[in-house]
Amino acid sequence: MKSNNAALPSRRDLLRQGAAGAAALLPGGLALRALADEQSFGDAGKDEFFIFIHAAGGWDVTLWADPRNTRAGLVEPASTANTETGGVRLWKDETMDGDIHSFKLLQPSGSNLVFGPGIGGLLDFHDRLCVINGLAMNTVSHPDGITFSVTGRHLQGSRSLQPSINTAMANELGLAQTFPSVSLQFPSSYCGDHLDRRAVPLMIDRVGNIAGVLSRAPQYALDGDAMAVTALLSQEATALASRSAYGDVLRGMALQYRSLPGMLSPQMQNLFNDAKLRAAHPEFKYQARGMGPSAVNAAFALEAMKRNLVRCVSFALGGFDTHAGNYRQQAQLQQTMFDIVATLLRGLDTTPHPTKAGAKLSEHTHILIMSEFCRTPQINLGGGRDHYPNNSALVISPRFRGNRTFGRTDPDQVLPLATRKFSDEQRAITPPDLLATFVSAFGIAPRKYFREGEVVPELLTG
Amino acid sequence: MTTRLTAGSATALALALSACHRPPIAIAPTTVQPLLATAVIPQDTTPKEDVRLLAAEVYLRTYLQLFGGIPPVEAQQRARGNEGTALFDNWNDYLAALGFPDYRNDLPRSTQTNGLMMATFDRLGMALCARAAEHDLRDATPLPQRLLFAFANPPATPDRVAFAPAFDLLHRTFLGYPARLAPAGRTDAFFDVYRDIVARHADGKAPRTRLTPVQAGWMAVCLGLVRHPEFHTY
Numbered sequence: 266m267k268s269n270n271a272a273l274p275s276r277r278d279l280l281r282q283g284a285a286g287a288a289a290l291l292p293g294g295l296a297l298r299a300l301a302d303e304q305s306f307g308d309a310g311k312d313e314f315f316i317f318i319h320a321a322g323g324w325d326v327t328l329w330a331d332p333r334n335t336r337a338g339l340v341e342p343a344s345t346a347n348t349e350t351g352g353v354r355l356w357k358d359e360t361m362d363g364d365i366h367s368f369k370l371l372q373p374s375g376s377n378l379v380f381g382p383g384i385g386g387l388l389d390f391h392d393r394l395c396v397i398n399g400l401a402m403n404t405v406s407h408p409d410g411i412t413f414s415v416t417g418r419h420l421q422g423s424r425s426l427q428p429s430i431n432t433a434m435a436n437e438l439g440l441a442q443t444f445p446s447v448s449l450q451f452p453s454s455y456c457g458d459h460l461d462r463r464a465v466p467l468m469i470d471r472v473g474n475i476a477g478v479l480s481r482a483p484q485y486a487l488d489g490d491a492m493a494v495t496a497l498l499s500q501e502a503t504a505l506a507s508r509s510a511y512g513d514v515l516r517g518m519a520l521q522y523r524s525l526p527g528m529l530s531p532q533m534q535n536l537f538n539d540a541k542l543r544a545a546h547p548e549f550k551y552q553a554r555g556m557g558p559s560a561v562n563a564a565f566a567l568e569a570m571k572r573n574l575v576r577c578v579s580f581a582l583g584g585f586d587t588h589a590g591n592y593r594q595q596a597q598l599q600q601t602m603f604d605i606v607a608t609l610l611r612g613l614d615t616t617p618h619p620t621k622a623g624a625k626l627s628e629h630t631h632i633l634i635m636s637e638f639c640r641t642p643q644i645n646l647g648g649g650r651d652h653y654p655n656n657s658a659l660v661i662s663p664r665f666r667g668n669r670t671f672g673r674t675d676p677d678q679v680l681p682l683a684t685r686k687f688s689d690e691q692r693a694i695t696p697p698d699l700l701a702t703f704v705s706a707f708g709i710a711p712r713k714y715f716r717e718g719e720v721v722p723e724l725l726t727g
Numbered sequence: 728m729t730t731r732l733t734a735g736s737a738t739a740l741a742l743a744l745s746a747c748h749r750p751p752i753a754i755a756p757t758t759v760q761p762l763l764a765t766a767v768i769p770q771d772t773t774p775k776e777d778v779r780l781l782a783a784e785v786y787l788r789t790y791l792q793l794f795g796g797i798p799p800v801e802a803q804q805r806a807r808g809n810e811g812t813a814l815f816d817n818w819n820d821y822l823a824a825l826g827f828p829d830y831r832n833d834l835p836r837s838t839q840t841n842g843l844m845m846a847t848f849d850r851l852g853m854a855l856c857a858r859a860a861e862h863d864l865r866d867a868t869p870l871p872q873r874l875l876f877a878f879a880n881p882p883a884t885p886d887r888v889a890f891a892p893a894f895d896l897l898h899r900t901f902l903g904y905p906a907r908l909a910p911a912g913r914t915d916a917f918f919d920v921y922r923d924i925v926a927r928h929a930d931g932k933a934p935r936t937r938l939t940p941v942q943a944g945w946m947a948v949c950l951g952l953v954r955h956p957e958f959h960t961y
Contacts, residue, residue, distance in 0.1 A: 443842060485943075501916075502956045
């Protein structure tokens with residue numbers, strides 16, 4: 266149970282003061298760096314929103330973030346021989362081998378970034394994209410890769426050892442929200458005694474499932490009936506708390522009783538209603554091939570943030586596990602997913618922030634898109650690509666540098682290359698580094714949630 | 728090395744031994760006076776930790792028991808009746824919200840309530856109490872066959888005297904102890920809610936529901952007990 270004693274300095278305050286004191290006494294070096302990792306950068310995230318997207322199945326990075334359109338070493342690029350190109354809008358043929366064509370690389374004018382055609386509609390937002398390539402995954406197992414991507418630690422047996430990134434952000438910045446973290450088929454985990462129970466992700470299979478819990482039958486009770494009972498229970502809980510030496514739980518229940526009428530309001534039911542979300546946000550293409558129906562998750566994120574009811578919305582967009590002939594749709598799937606993200610960004614651009622006057626949601630919304638690993642550079646006998654221990658990730662955030670690629674892979678094998686001197690060695694960036702960098706952008710000490718990982722300041726603005 | 732005992736050292740040893748050999752010192756026992764009290768305080772017997780949420784399995788088991796000791800699928804069928812999902816969806820929609828652990832997603836069991844859990848308690852409580860009120864509070868249902876409201880049909884006009892024993896029975900059923908042992912005023916508070924709801928439903932201008940005013944009033948009392956903080960904690 267967390268203490269509410271405001272007179273005591275928080276651990277963060279102590280660390281901040283300690284770090285300042287140490288900085289005054291010590292010459293730089295490892296000790297200071299360690300302190301800086303623990304140091305808070307201030308409570309800079311109370312009005313921020315977070316969207317985490319898991320591209321489920323393992324995406325082919327050579328079709329978007331780390332594009333390859335020529336044969337080299339092991340690399341057999343996507344081509345008209347192995348890919349359905351008809352529906353891929355940005356696919357422009359580039360001669361590769363006689364009648365077989367690969368794609369033309371896409372480099373927006375004035376941009377440092379080069380993409381493959383899978384990027385779809387997100388190409389229009391290239392100046393906001395921070396692409397991380399050559400993420401060393403050290404795994405080709407779906408469960409392990411998923412867990413490593415979202416928690417920064419490999420599985421121990423079948424168990425996650427650390428909270429996932431959405432849980433960490435909800436625990437730090439979302440406890441005051443009605444729903445600190447809503448997780449729609451996202452691989453969320455909640456581990457650690459230091460976490461507040463309110464940060465437990467609200468795990469939902471699909472948005473519509475909650476509508477049932479929130480609906481009430483008018484044929485059995487009048488409007489005021491349930492409210493009268495709820496008010497009575499709130500009083501009972503308060504009275505019991507006042508008689509108890511330790512009344513935190515009962516006081517919490519009293520608050521929850523009081524908030525129930527708001528949760529049962531038609532507005533909230535509409536938020537969790539699949540059909541009404543689709544009607545409110547017709548801009549998403551719900552009929553798009555593959556993951557079109559999952560676009561309702563993006564509509565939910567937009568609507569929930571607009572109403573300031575959530576801090577984190579996490580969801581999965583799947584179907585990338587293309588081991589066989591279904592690889593032919595990989596480019597199309599990527600286009601659909603990035604189109605959804607592009608539509609989401611447009612929505613964020615036009616939606617006012619619920620608490621910051623004059624600000625748009627997009628100025629305070631931070632999106633992290635990741636997958637469990639990428640796919641092999643070579644095409645297998647079934648015409649697909651298998652699991653491969655390299656990866657890419659995408660961050661779209663005002664706190665991350667846009668129009669930037671960090672990390673790289675080798676030309677012949679598409680494996681991560683050492684790109685930076687970390688405190689331990691010259692090595693490739695890993696998911697723990699990315700997660701540590703992400704939380705640090707909001708004044709959160711990475712070590713509170715992640716045992717490993719080092720902040721990469723080059724990715725951050727300011 | 729050989730040690731030789733000289734006459735001088737033998738004499739010194741004999742003297743030392745004779746000096747140590749004394750009769751034991753006898754210490755007579757004395758009466759110990761009790762310490763003087765500086766203050767008198769009562770022993771603190773209050774629980775030294777907060778109340779805890781019952782495990783979701785316990786809630787589910789109790790719920791099924793209240794529904795007549797039937798299996799979950801049958802309870803779902805009875806709760807749904809012929810009205811589709813008006814009162815009840817299906818168990819799978821509620822398990823996560825009730826706080827059951829989800830080992831597939833490595834989600835631990837919930838040890839504290841949250842807003843969604845409270846809404847789920849309300850939804851499930853409504854299904855139980857509405858179906859029980861419909862079933863029990865009719866002349867045709869003999870007392871032994873009643874699920875929850877195992878008391879003589881209450882008068883149409885709210886009556887505090889008639890309310891108390893019936894409420895006590897429900898209080899024992901849901902919370903496990905007599906209402907007279909509850910914090911003062913509980914029976915009155917529930918009666919006030921009961922009376923208001925009966926009056927609201929009896930008002931000719933109010934929308935019609937499937938329950939009579941008395942059934943609606945007792946359903947509300949039932950709902951207040953099945954969602955009560957003492958029902959969910961220990």
